[in-house]
Structure formats: structure tokens, C-alpha cells
Amino acid sequence: MNSVYFMAASLVPVLGATSTLREGVAIGLCAIVMNSLHQLLLTPLRQRLATWAYVMASLLLLAALASCLQLALRAWQLPLALALGPYPALLCLHCLATDHLLPREGRWRLLARYLCTLLVTCLLLGACRQWLADAAGLHLASLAPGALLLLGLLLALYNRLRPGPAHPRRQGKL
Template sequence: MNRSWLAALSLAPLLGASQTLLQASAMAGLTLSTVLVHLTCMTPLRRWLDGVAGEITSILVAATLVTCQTLALHAWDLELRNALGVYPELIALQCLLFEQSVGKAGRRAFILLGGFCVLYLLLGTIRELLASGALNLTSISGPDITGLRLASLAPGALLLLGVLLALIKRACPKQATPDREGNS
């Protein structure tokens, strides 16, 4: 399984389900809990399963957890479930991505997961502030558009994510390795 494809596909929930701070915090919580439960379930199984059997098991565990999570959202908070759309189901891709990165990166994978949740909250806050001018902490549905309409749409989220990542890169400059600079 190609990790770069999984990483690209895991951006869809980040961009689509972060219209408001409440939606973003719900997705961050769902992502964090599902990925941690997935890693907890897969940890004892990694000893016995390797290769294709381990990947298939990881996919089945992720799909099971996301299905249970979706059914729980249907039962307990249908308004939130409808506001989030299809994006909670895509958390299974993030489970697979973090499953692959735990073996190679270890502790860095958990820092990445925390950073991903912070990015959800930051993007949801900025998008809601730009679209409506204020944070509405009572309504799950999209913001009342009184400001910049582009901020409430997915392309606007992609643009804001690019600006945020550029600001983070500017604030935390690192020396590029020769491989990253394009020199052979």
C-alpha cells in the first residue's frame, strides 16, 4: 500500500469537515479516538501477522471501528452525523496511514496525530471566523455566510491549509537536506 496515496486521501476529511469549529473538533475527536483504538487493537496482532495478512487485518479492523463509530453517531447525534457527511468514514484511511507510520517512525507518528488534530481545530476556527465573522458554538451546521464565502467551501479550505503550512514552515525553518534541494 502506497503511503503517499493514503496521506493525500486523508486530507479530504480535513478539508471537507472543518467548516465550523464544532465540526472540526468533532472530527478531531473521532479521528484521535479511532486511530488510537485501531493502534491498540493492532499492537498484539502485529506479532502474529505480517505482510499481506497484516494489511488485510488492519483494513478490516479500521473498517469495523469506523462502522461502529458511524452507527454510534447515527444513534446519538444525528444532526452532527448529517453535518459531517461522508467524512467520518474516511477516518479508516487515516487509521491505515498511522498503522504504517508507527512501525517506521514510532513516537513521531503520535506527534503527527496530535498535530493533525490541532490542524483540524485551527482550520475550523479560521474558516468559521472568515465565513461568518464569529464563532457559533451552538450550531453544528455550516456557518451563516456574512463574510468571505470562499472560506466555507472546500477549495477555500485548501487555500487556507496552504497558507497555514507556509506560515508554519516560515516560523520553523529547517535546513534542507541535499536530497530535498534537488542536488544529486
């Protein structure tokens, strides 16, 4: 599996759980907490375990973190936990993707930048989807296909505003 598959699989919780701004903030904060704890708790194990043992330890730790997150949401924020559904448990995909894709050196700085970007993406998607569903009357925006369309529009806007020409490989041919 390459990085494209990991990142595509890790978009599932972001797209599914950001139908309102409140849910976007919640799933973004849950992602930050899970990723940070996962990386922090695996730091002493990286050098000591073999590859297969490290993967098993990572999966067991993710299962424990996801269970604790679900229980904490149900204990303190039941309406929010019911609105988020199974998506906080799917944040394990984010943790696996970041653990696999982060380099060994400069790991924490890159992780902090990634988590800030993830939180901003969750906030933008949640705010835009809530505004489109409530103010503009587009019910499609509150559903998962609307999230995909909105994410495509945000990426197109980002590519349009980003300075510099496109890579020659990505330019169209006549």
C-alpha cells in the same frame, strides 16, 4: 505507493469536515479515537500474522470501527453526524496511512505526536474557516476549495516562521 500519496489521501476528511469549529473538534476527536483503537487492537496481531493476513485484519478492523463510529454519531449526535456526512468513514485512510508509515520502535510516542498535530490542525482549520465565512463574509472559506486555500496559507505561514534555511533542493533557481 509512497508516503506522499498516503498523507495526501488522508487529508480528505480533515479538509471536508472542518467548515466550523464544532465540526473540526468532532472530526479531530473521531480521528484520535479511531487511530488509537486501531493501533491498540492491532498490536497483538503484528507479530503473529503474515503480511497479507495482517492487511486483511487491519481492513476488517477499520470497517468495524468506522461502522461503530458512524452508528454512535447517529445515535447520540444526529445533527453533527449529518453535518459531517461521509467524512468519519474516510478516517480509515488516516488509520491506514499511520499504520503503514509509523516505525516499529517508538510507535506510540510518534502516534501521540501525530494525533495531537492532527487535532490542532482540525481546530485551526475549523476556527479559521468559520471566522472567514461568518465574520469576514467569505463564503468560499466554508467550501472545500476554501479549505485547500486556507491550508496552503497556513503551511506558508509555518514555513515562513520556521527557523533555518530551505533545503538546497527546494530553493528556486535564477
